[in-house]
Amino acid sequence: MAHRRCTLTEHSSALAHHFDSLEQQYASANLGMWLFLLTEIMFFGGLFAGYTVYRTFYPDAFIAGSHHLDITLGGINTVVLLASSLTMALAVHAAQSGQRQQLVNFLLLTIVCGLLFLGIKAVEYSHKFADHLVPGKHFVFEGPLAGQVQLFFSFYFGMTGMHAVHMVIGIGLLGILTLQAWRGQLSPTYAAPVEMLGLYWHFVDIVWIFLFPLLYLLGRH
Numbered sequence: 001m002a003h004r005r006c007t008l009t010e011h012s013s014a015l016a017h018h019f020d021s022l023e024q025q026y027a028s029a030n031l032g033m034w035l036f037l038l039t040e041i042m043f044f045g046g047l048f049a050g051y052t053v054y055r056t057f058y059p060d061a062f063i064a065g066s067h068h069l070d071i072t073l074g075g076i077n078t079v080v081l082l083a084s085s086l087t088m089a090l091a092v093h094a095a096q097s098g099q100r101q102q103l104v105n106f107l108l109l110t111i112v113c114g115l116l117f118l119g120i121k122a123v124e125y126s127h128k129f130a131d132h133l134v135p136g137k138h139f140v141f142e143g144p145l146a147g148q149v150q151l152f153f154s155f156y157f158g159m160t161g162m163h164a165v166h167m168v169i170g171i172g173l174l175g176i177l178t179l180q181a182w183r184g185q186l187s188p189t190y191a192a193p194v195e196m197l198g199l200y201w202h203f204v205d206i207v208w209i210f211l212f213p214l215l216y217l218l219g220r221h
Contacts, residue, residue, distance in 0.1 A: 025192070033196045037203050040166075044207055047162070051155045051214065061148030063219035065156070068133055070124055074216040077120050081205045084113035092198045095191035100181060103194070107178040110201070114171040121164055128153070156215055163211060166204045173197050 055062045091106035132140035135154045139146075177193055180186055186194060 058148040061145040065152030095194040
């Protein structure tokens with residue numbers, strides 16, 4: 001694409017010294033991000049595989065555990081993340097087309113969506129603490145399936161917790177990009193940081209798209 005082209009002699013403060021051009025730098029960053037996302041797929045894939053195996057072993061307990069999740073809050077969070085994917089895509093477009101103010105606005109909107117997601121998730125976690133459904137010595141669940149239900153909540157907190165950590169990291173990076181955009185350090189010839197973070201953010205959103213039905217919806221009928 002034209003906005004990524006840069007001759008070997010073209011000077012740019014955004015060009016790292018070990019690259020010959022912004023085009024080469026972009027290709028390297030793009031490859032690096034996709035390799036990083038591949039490792040993330042393997043990481044979350046292990047969690048999903050473990051969840052699937054134990055759900056196969058203890059279907060009744062996992063269904064019982066899922067009935068203690070708030071499907072309304074989970075659904076709202078799904079909508080919030082889908083909205084954040086839209087604002088992130090619009091931010092990438094604004095960066096590529098040199099619309100500085102729109103870039104700042106869409107990045108801020110994405111941050112707001114991310115913070116809203118984390119806030120709702122904190123409310124969900126607080127409900128689990130209040131109901132003594134946090135795995136550990138204070139876990140309380142009546143019935144013969146208590147041990148297996150605790151296993152379900154171990155997966156719930158482990159999987160949603162790691163997802164939340166990725167959200168926090170993404171929001172921090174969005175904050176840095178917003179500051180750079182406000183200072184005019186991003187341009188159509190140097191939109192790679194926004195594009196790379198966009199890939200990361202969409203990946204985190206996709207992970208939740210799988211988490212929501214697996215944890216909240218499966219077996220609810």
